[in-house]
Amino acid sequence: MTRPYLIVEGGGTLFALAQEVVREIVPARSFTRLPGAPPAVRGLLNVRGTLLTVLDLSQRFGRGSATATDASVVIGVTNGRSLGLLVDDVHEVHGFADGDFVSTSTDVADSAVMGLGHFGDRIVLAVDLQELARQTLA
Amino acid sequence: MDPARYRELFLTEARDHLIVINQALIALEHVPSNGGAGRESVDELFRAVHTVKGMSGVMGYDAVGALSHAMETLLARVRAGEEALDGEQVSLLFDAADALEHAVEASASAHPQSANPSALDVASLVDRLQGRREVARDRERASPMLLLPPGEGVAVHVHLEPGTLLPGARAQLVVARARSLGTVVAVVPDEAAMLGDGFDGTFALRLAAACDEARIISALSAAGYVREVRVVDDAPREGQASENARPRGEVAAVGDGDAGERFEAAWGSDALKAPLQRYVRIDLRRLDHLMTLAGELMIVRGRLAQRAARHGDPVLEDAVGEASRLISELQEGVLGGRMVPVWQVFDRFPRVVRDAARSLGKEVEFVVEGREIELDRALLEQVADPLVHLLRNAVDHGIESPEVRVAAGKRPAGRLTLSATRERSAVVIRVQDDGRGVNRAKVLAKARALGMVDAERERLEDDELLRVISRAGFSTADRVTELSGRGVGIDAVLSRVRALGGLVDLRSTDGAGTSFSLRLPVTLAVIPALLARVGDESYAVPLTHVTESLQLARGCVRTVRGREVIVIREEVLPLLHLRDIVGLPARDVASSHVVMLSLADRRAGLVVDQLLGQEEIVVKPFDAVRGAASCFNGATIMSDGSAALILEASSLL
Structure with a gap:
């Protein structure tokens, strides 16, 4: 059984996010920096009057930060909490089976990484948004 | 009708009635049920129980129905003068009220069938309440038949609930309902007699209508306070004398009518008590949504005003101004809609205090003042728990036992006052007792032991007392009572109130009492704030804690023991730099501004690059981020759509 994943790109790396937790995608605008927060936390974004915490997805995984001028924020909702993920580009929805992701190298000894998979001829990092939110938000 | 739609409404209303029930019971504890004031309390109690019963019947909540019915039966006998309430019965009714509350909450939960843990309690309570009823059984009289003039249609005999207020008006409501079904040919007694003093709520009418008796019964019962409706077809038939009239149906007030109508009937039964419905209940989420929209409008307003100012078109500026x-x-209007009088929460407390006093063997006279003061609903709900804590604390640690009080030359009953007062843009809620006061010596010893003060200190001031006893885990109570003394109380109160942007103040006089004051903003949603800038970032500082702001001159900054201080009017205050707090590089303080912050007795100056002015800001919460500075828990949206963090001064001082 395959499940749909949203393929996004940030800092030159591809990421797969389970589509069921993705609520919407909005264009990135200026963020309000949160003093003291980890560097990957870009800050707060005003989405129609609600404040959203935005995390630079690729920077969070040490792959360089999102730099595109037309960057997007993917809004994920888990357990009633929202987290925005800043990415350079949003590609497409692709189906993966659980077995398509392998956790191989020590590089992915991170509980927010579900594993590595193939997308065409590129490697894609499957990310657990729920875990990411749990680690980021208090 | 979909009962789920009414579940929340049921809960809200039933909770209100439970408050009334508890208050009436507390009143009855002190006065006999057959005297004037006692009589009123019994009536009030009866009405509340009756309404709960009606609502639960319609909703199909059996446990609630059974309990309220049993309570009502006992009360009906008290009202009829067949029984007087003694202490034992009042405490039985208190137990029943508790069980009723549990039953209400359990019934209205999403899975009403799933669990009713107190099912046994309900049954045994019902038995105990009914145990007092046997006598009444025999006295139930056969209702006399009123003689109606013969004519077309059926005879309808109606009995109102005994003790119904304004039975004449109620009867006329029933008649009006009958008229809506068909032609009312006759009414006995006539309307004038109904409105007279002698009317006992028993009347009959002849109704020519094209509907069946079930319909008639349900429609008339729906007028409220109707105990019984009987439809008798007494029209002369061939070979049948009129005296052979036989009742064709006998149904209690809640008959087999249309469920929706029964529901309306149960809900509408208070119609006579409140002649005009001036209030509606609104789902808080709707109000919150309106609040958000109004907040957005404020932001757009700012943007519009900026644009209009640039155009220099007077007509446009006028329109924008308007x-x-x-x-x-x-x-303001939407905000006003969020305001509720404090009694909505305060009225739960007499019961809390009573129970605490009883379990500790104390005598407490509880006084509530300023019930009508209004506070933002969300805020009021948030302070309910802290207040319960303070009240229990006062009963447990403040007020002495009657013997000790008498020995100290005080009245045996302690006085506990809960008051609300409006002070400019704040509401002050005060919990004050006339007990022994905080034991300074004990607190001082503890503070020394914990290293919180110098070992040579002789005395603690009030604000120091608060700081010591609010330290998590601190308790001077010798024993851990059921109520308090676990040392978590004051700490929890303080952090909750501060999180709401409020302040806690403690005053204690040895042997004469303790008072806790909670100073709260009137509303959480909109607060006046000073907007400040450091680098290219904007921050909002709520005015609650700002005393003044001034341009910083180089000369007034000094260094004392390695710390920067500012000297203003011969006062030396520590300086904090906003740049430092938000992790921006320091810069020369010349041309900077300083915002003077004060919280109780603690004061400090906050250095910012620039001041943008004062504004009413809409507070938006956001999910806290791990590691981020704890002094930012909310933000406001600026006219350019970006967010500015709100600096919580209370966490800096």
Whole structure:
């Protein structure tokens, strides 16, 4: 059984996010920096009057930060909490089976990484948004 | 009808009635049920129980129905003068009220069938309440038949609930309902007699209508306070004398009518008590949504005003000015809709205090003042728990036992006052007792032991007392009572109140009492704030803690023991740099501004690059981020759509 994943790109790396937790995608605008927060936390974004915490997805995984001028924020909702993920580009929805992701190298000894998979001829990092939110938000 | 739609409404209303029930019971504890004031309390109690019963019947909540029915039966006998309430019965009714509350909450939960843990309690309570009823059984009289003039249609005999207020008006409501079904040919007694003093709520009418008796019964019962409706077809038939009239149906007040109508009937039964419905209940989420929209409008308003100012078109500026004014009024209106009188929470407390006093063997006279003061609903709900804590604390640690009080030359009953007062843009809620006061010596010893003060200290001031006893885990109570003394109380109170942007103040006089004051903003949603800038970032500082702001001159900054201080009017205050707090590089303080912050007795100056002015800001919460500075828990949206963090001064001082 395959499940749909949203393929996004940030800092030159591809990421797969389970589509069921993705609520919407909005264009990135200026963020309000949160003093003291980890560097990957870009800050707060005003989405129609609600404040959203935005995390630079690729920077969070040490792959360089999102730099595109037309960057997007993917809004994920888990357990009633929202987290925005800043990415350079949003590609497409692709189906993966659980077995398509392998956790191989020590590089992915991170509980927010579900594993590595193939997308065409590129490697894609499957990310657990729920875990990411749990680690980021208090 | 979909009962789920009414579940929340049921809960809200039933909770209100439970408050009334508890208050009436507390009143009855002190006065006999057959005297004037006692009589009123019994009536009030009866009405509340009756309404709960009606609502639960319609909703199909059996446990609630059974309990309220049993309570009602006992009360009906008290009202009829067949029984007087003694202490034992009042405490039985208190137990029943508790069980009723549990049953209400359990019934209205999403899975009403799933669990009713107190099912046994309900049964045994019902038995105990009914145990007092056997006598009544025999006295139930056969209702006399009123003689109606013969004519077309059926005879309808109606009995109102005994003790119904304004039975004449109620009877006329029933008659009006009958008229809506068909032609009312006759009514006995006539209307004038109904409105007279002698009317006992028993009447009959002849109704020519094209509907069946079930319909008649349900429609008339729906008028409220109707105990019984009987339809008798007494029209002369061939070979049948009129005296052979036989009742064709006998149904209690809640008959087999249309469920929706029964529901309306149960809900509407208070119609006579409140002649005009001036209030509606609104789902808080709707109000919150309106609040958000009004907040958005405020932001757009700012943007519009900026643009209009640049155009220099007077007509446009006028229009924008007008729109601004309307938007402000709109926001005020919406905010006003969130305000509720404090009694909505305070009225739960007499029971809390009574129970605490009883379990500790104390005598407490509880006084509530300023019930009508209004506070933002969300805020009021948030302070309910802290207040319960303070009240229990006062009963447990403040007020002495009657013997000790008498020995100290005080009245045996302690006086506990809960008051609300409005002070400019704040509401002050005070919990005050006339007990022994905080034991300073004990607190001082503890503070020394914990290293919180110098070992040579002789005395603790009030604010120091608060700081010591609010330290998590601190307790001077010798024993851990059921109520308090676990040392978590004051700490929890303080952190909750501060999180709401409020302040806690403690005053204690040895042997004469303790008072806790909670100073709260009137509303959480909109607060006046000073907007400040450091680098290219904007921050909002709530005015609650700002005393003044001034331009910083180089000369007034000094260094004392390695710390920067500012000297203002011969006062030396520590300086904090906003740049430092938000992790921006320091810069020369010349041309900077300083915002003077004060929280109780603690004061400090906050250095910012620039001041942008004062504004009413809409507070938006956001999910806290791990590691981020804890002094930012909310933000406001600026006219350019970006967010500015709100600095919580209380966490800096």
